[in-house]
Amino acid sequence: MFSNKEMFTETFLQRLEMTCGKSFQESTKRDHYHTLGIMIREYVSSNWIKTNESYRAEKEKQVYYLSIEFLLGKLLRHNLLNLGIDDVVEEGLKELGIELSDLEEMEADAALGNGGLGRLAACFMDSLATLDLPGHGCGIRYKHGLFEQKIVDGYQVELPEQWLRHGHVWEVRKADLAVDVPFWGRVEAINNNGKLEFRHLEAETVMAVPYDLPVVGYQTDTVNTLRLWSAETTPYPINRDIMKYKRDTELISEFLYPDDTHDEGKILRLKQQYFLVSASIRSIVRSYRKQHASLIDFHKYVGLHINDTHPVLAIPELMRVLIDEEGMSWEDAWHITTNTISYTNHTTLAEALEKWPVRIFQPLLPRIFMIVNEINERFCQDLWTQYPGDWRKIEDMAIIAHDQVKMAHLAIVGSYSVNGVAAIHTEILKQREMNQFYQVFPEKFNNKTNGITHRRWLIKSNPKLTSLINEGIGTKWVNHPEHLKELQFFQQDSAFLEQLYEIKQDNKKSLAEKIKAKTGIVVDPLSIFDVQVKRLHAYKRQLLNVLHIMYLYNRLKEDSSFQMYPRTFLFGAKASPGYYYAKKIIKLINTIAEKINNDKTVSDKLKVVFLENYRVSLAEEIFPASDVSEQISTASKEASGTGNMKFMMNGALTLGTLDGANIEIKEHVGDDNIFIFGLTAEEVMNYYQYGGYTSVDYYHHDKRIRQVVDQLTNGYFGDLDNEFEPIHDSLLMENDQYFVLRDFSSYIEAQREVGKAYADQNRWLKMSLANIANSGFFSSDRTIQQYADDIWNISSVKGKVR
Numbered sequence: 001m002f003s004n005k006e007m008f009t010e011t012f013l014q015r016l017e018m019t020c021g022k023s024f025q026e027s028t029k030r031d032h033y034h035t036l037g038i039m040i041r042e043y044v045s046s047n048w049i050k051t052n053e054s055y056r057a058e059k060e061k062q063v064y065y066l067s068i069e070f071l072l073g074k075l076l077r078h079n080l081l082n083l084g085i086d087d088v089v090e091e092g093l094k095e096l097g098i099e100l101s102d103l104e105e106m107e108a109d110a111a112l113g114n115g116g117l118g119r120l121a122a123c124f125m126d127s128l129a130t131l132d133l134p135g136h137g138c139g140i141r142y143k144h145g146l147f148e149q150k151i152v153d154g155y156q157v158e159l160p161e162q163w164l165r166h167g168h169v170w171e172v173r174k175a176d177l178a179v180d181v182p183f184w185g186r187v188e189a190i191n192n193n194g195k196l197e198f199r200h201l202e203a204e205t206v207m208a209v210p211y212d213l214p215v216v217g218y219q220t221d222t223v224n225t226l227r228l229w230s231a232e233t234t235p236y237p238i239n240r241d242i243m244k245y246k247r248d249t250e251l252i253s254e255f256l257y258p259d260d261t262h263d264e265g266k267i268l269r270l271k272q273q274y275f276l277v278s279a280s281i282r283s284i285v286r287s288y289r290k291q292h293a294s295l296i297d298f299h300k301y302v303g304l305h306i307n308d309t310h311p312v313l314a315i316p317e318l319m320r321v322l323i324d325e326e327g328m329s330w331e332d333a334w335h336i337t338t339n340t341i342s343y344t345n346h347t348t349l350a351e352a353l354e355k356w357p358v359r360i361f362q363p364l365l366p367r368i369f370m371i372v373n374e375i376n377e378r379f380c381q382d383l384w385t386q387y388p389g390d391w392r393k394i395e396d397m398a399i400i401a402h403d404q405v406k407m408a409h410l411a412i413v414g415s416y417s418v419n420g421v422a423a424i425h426t427e428i429l430k431q432r433e434m435n436q437f438y439q440v441f442p443e444k445f446n447n448k449t450n451g452i453t454h455r456r457w458l459i460k461s462n463p464k465l466t467s468l469i470n471e472g473i474g475t476k477w478v479n480h481p482e483h484l485k486e487l488q489f490f491q492q493d494s495a496f497l498e499q500l501y502e503i504k505q506d507n508k509k510s511l512a513e514k515i516k517a518k519t520g521i522v523v524d525p526l527s528i529f530d531v532q533v534k535r536l537h538a539y540k541r542q543l544l545n546v547l548h549i550m551y552l553y554n555r556l557k558e559d560s561s562f563q564m565y566p567r568t569f570l571f572g573a574k575a576s577p578g579y580y581y582a583k584k585i586i587k588l589i590n591t592i593a594e595k596i597n598n599d600k601t602v603s604d605k606l607k608v609v610f611l612e613n614y615r616v617s618l619a620e621e622i623f624p625a626s627d628v629s630e631q632i633s634t635a636s637k638e639a640s641g642t643g644n645m646k647f648m649m650n651g652a653l654t655l656g657t658l659d660g661a662n663i664e665i666k667e668h669v670g671d672d673n674i675f676i677f678g679l680t681a682e683e684v685m686n687y688y689q690y691g692g693y694t695s696v697d698y699y700h701h702d703k704r705i706r707q708v709v710d711q712l713t714n715g716y717f718g719d720l721d722n723e724f725e726p727i728h729d730s731l732l733m734e735n736d737q738y739f740v741l742r743d744f745s746s747y748i749e750a751q752r753e754v755g756k757a758y759a760d761q762n763r764w765l766k767m768s769l770a771n772i773a774n775s776g777f778f779s780s781d782r783t784i785q786q787y788a789d790d791i792w793n794i795s796s797v798k799g800k801v802r
């Protein structure tokens, strides 16, 4: 049906009538979108079935990527591109007077994630299928993804996200494959001929129903599966209060990351985690059992990867299945489990490391708690043998201590591989945060620097740049992105550089139009587009960026001879609903934007725009239109960053600290093609360890700092009832935990260099080209190949399949 334009239009019209029950004349864009989606899914389904059949026939080892987040975004154009039918479809639709881009507008972003961690999982799905690797995703089908952000009077307002309102055309509900997941109740031990057996009684059972999404690889027949679980009531609940049971059950897959500041939210979060792993493992084991008589070789055929600690209950859950359901000994079960599970750490921030109070964990998951307890006791015994008498060490490293279950400790002890997501992050894990574990299990630790799929973040989102690259170096880079390096041949080619310039300008104009339409603000595409888009967090230091803008504004107002290249500062960020400080920063950005954008005396130099509701689909419009990539986290805090890679691949230059993957970006582009400033991770960690930083000194000794900090509270940007006092206090009273003032002067300096470099267009274009040319390393294809080779031990099934 997609082999040529005519066949496509004919089938499309037929299907439209069949699926929507309307004539073409009556039909809407939504009907067209829906019909096209169904056609594509149908087209994919025979390869989907074949892929699964061949995996079974070949008994290929399968890897399951367990993640509480999958930030997929839109799938229509992505699927068309991967299937290689985007041109046929686009042209066919045109014949019918339909614009493909209009249909894309109909699709809601699948926003089942908060930020980098969830988007990484989505990029990995794409790379696994494209590299013909037998790897699948397991997640939760949240009814409401990440909230929709509105800015009202400068403040963030959260609305429930409604991606399922019109259905999700890519999913297939598989009600016959539902599994039961038990909560609460009690465990009874029975002596069966001298062998202790455990039964979980009086549990409240939830039915997990899978919804499968096909994961289509690029130019390959491989179609993997992303299985998202939805919580439903079982047909025969034993419960007294049926309404409460229904509410409690459906709540499990209702929202992504409910607020967990209170116990009720905490229980729900833990329920979600067990729901995900238990449903996934039950269904994996069920299909495994159809192929294998026993589970004794399970680890040879199945890998379970846990994306951060959220799915770490996979460890005790697999133990439970092997012991309670398969009747294995603890030792056999432990051997299998610790050869099945691998774990990625995504942060060293203490407040983000998960711990669960025993008072919540034990009653909710009584059997799982017993198993975690046993794992802990055996681990502590081992430590005692290795470090006899060292109570302190055992207390520090225990999985359960002070009535808390430490999920990261469980993850390290119960898995065979622990990886960080950028070289420096892994070093910090090994040498600092997880050093005690590194000493016990050095062989487990390894690095896998993150990557992004160039198919979405370059080919799909920046078609003009893609064409230019193809004209220059052919298309080999599409399958082997390291070939982007060949673009360096054009360093001296002024015609090529000129085209690169034109493309960036076109992309900036499109974004400028969008900004005008959305906000009414007019921005000049000839100004530098200086962009910071990412979750809002103190450690990412959006505040440093804002203070610098205030500084520029002050200079412009006070010194008529002050020279600067015109700039447009763009922000996009969601603040977690309970994160008070982060919300203040959003209000601050909007407050200074209001004043600056309405001041005619600076309007040819400075604009500030906060883009509402930052999400995958908006990101795809921003990266191609950016000149400067703000990666200004406090060194040592950003595990990797992946936005930095998306900017680079689209020719934006990084202005950043020596943190996360910025360091590797610098190594790949060279020192001359990046702007680095600020403290090193080493210096930051030394300050934390030994003290020596007094933010107030910087305030007193640098009048640029004094001026902007004072302006937070003196009404300069409008009289706002001490609105920004908490920010002011974080800098001066709480000694500026993220070293904003410490790095301020160095940042101003680096920003000045950016302006100077941009003013020399030829120099800038060469730098930009060097960034694109060296971005191949940051393709998630490279990352996933490393996971496949070094951690999972799986290989391409190309040729082996069918």
Ligand code: 26V
Pocket: 115, 116, 117, 118, 120, 308, 346, 347, 349, 351, 352, 421, 450, 638, 639, 640, 641, 642, 660
């Ligand atoms: C979560 C939270 C939640 C509670 C408030 C504080 C806080 C701070 C950080 C986090 C992050 C959790 C893990 C995470 O999302 N890590 C991100 O993973 C990306 C993919 O590996 C990586 O590029 C980012 O640097 C890292 O922050």
